[in-house]
Amino acid sequence: MQTLMNALASFWHIWSFTLVLDVGRYLVAAGGLALILKLFWGLGLKHRKIQARWASNADVRREILTSLRTGLIFSLNGTAVAFGAITGIFTVYRDFDKAGIGYLAISVIAVIIVHDAYFYWTHRMMHHPRLYPYFHRTHHRSVTPTPFAAYAFDIPEALVMAAFMPLWLAFVPMHVLGMFLFMAFMIIRNVMGHAGVELMPRSLADSRWFGWINSTTHHDLHHATFHHNYGLYFTWWDKMMGTEHPAYRERLRGTPARDAVAADDAVRPAIAAS
Numbered sequence: 001m002q003t004l005m006n007a008l009a010s011f012w013h014i015w016s017f018t019l020v021l022d023v024g025r026y027l028v029a030a031g032g033l034a035l036i037l038k039l040f041w042g043l044g045l046k047h048r049k050i051q052a053r054w055a056s057n058a059d060v061r062r063e064i065l066t067s068l069r070t071g072l073i074f075s076l077n078g079t080a081v082a083f084g085a086i087t088g089i090f091t092v093y094r095d096f097d098k099a100g101i102g103y104l105a106i107s108v109i110a111v112i113i114v115h116d117a118y119f120y121w122t123h124r125m126m127h128h129p130r131l132y133p134y135f136h137r138t139h140h141r142s143v144t145p146t147p148f149a150a151y152a153f154d155i156p157e158a159l160v161m162a163a164f165m166p167l168w169l170a171f172v173p174m175h176v177l178g179m180f181l182f183m184a185f186m187i188i189r190n191v192m193g194h195a196g197v198e199l200m201p202r203s204l205a206d207s208r209w210f211g212w213i214n215s216t217t218h219h220d221l222h223h224a225t226f227h228h229n230y231g232l233y234f235t236w237w238d239k240m241m242g243t244e245h246p247a248y249r250e251r252l253r254g255t256p257a258r259d260a261v262a263a264d265d266a267v268r269p270a271i272a273a274s
């Protein structure tokens with residue numbers, strides 16, 4: 001009995017922590033970016049709006065509610081990962097005796113690159129007509145996304161996204177700071193992709209050195225046109241697999257908002273509502 005009570009006590013202890021961490025990082029990142037957009041709207045951001053269309057209040061409400069549900073799923077997954085680390089299934093270390101700062105840096109870069117590949121391929125899978133209605137429809141109800149769409153997933157999609165961390169940790173030891181840096185990077189890039197306003201320099205469109213970094217226009221076009229731009233952090237998978245939107249570079253250069261996403265745009269709301 002005492003053992004069960006102790007196990008329950010540590011579950012509550014860890015879960016309350018992961019709940020604050022997962023829901024908290026969503027609220028801080030999405031709310032923070034929404035506030036930044038509001039504060040700097042008149043100071044030039046309005047000229048960087050990507051679509052002519054606006055998200056409705058109902059869209060934002062749906063994005064927040066479904067994202068909070070995802071935050072809850074992520075926190076339960078985080079609790080399972082923490083128990084996995086405590087019982088030695090995963091190696092999550094806290095000091096630098098085992099591996100130095102070099103390993104920390106390499107492991108964070110590696111987890112970002114592998115997560116981008118995981119995202120691209122699971123995302124393409126979820127666009128399969130058989131899987132789409134169960135896995136990915138909720139996310140695409142946001143035709144004109146806002147930062148609050150970051151975690152707006154169906155439950156099966158949230159589980160696919162959550163599965164990445166335990167899969168990664170089954171093979172690669174991580175410093176707890178490395179995990180924190182990765183989670184921070186992930187949510188910041190995620191809300192930026194849904195900002196609805198281009199936050200990256202437009203010179204990325206033609207940059208030989210940095211053209212592989214995703215812009216907001218890249219993911220926004222995915223929401224608006226549905227069939228292109230599946231990548232998360234980088235453009236290379238879309239380039240390699242021929243799924244980059246043909247007008248992506250041109251739009252990133254700064255096509256006026258009124259011209260937004262022409263023919264496909266008219267088709268999208270019908271798909272989202274189906």
Ligand SMILES: [Zn+2]
Nearest residue numbers: 123127136222
């Ligand atoms: Zn999609």
Ligand SMILES: [Zn+2]
Nearest residue numbers: 139194219223
């Ligand atoms: Zn999205």
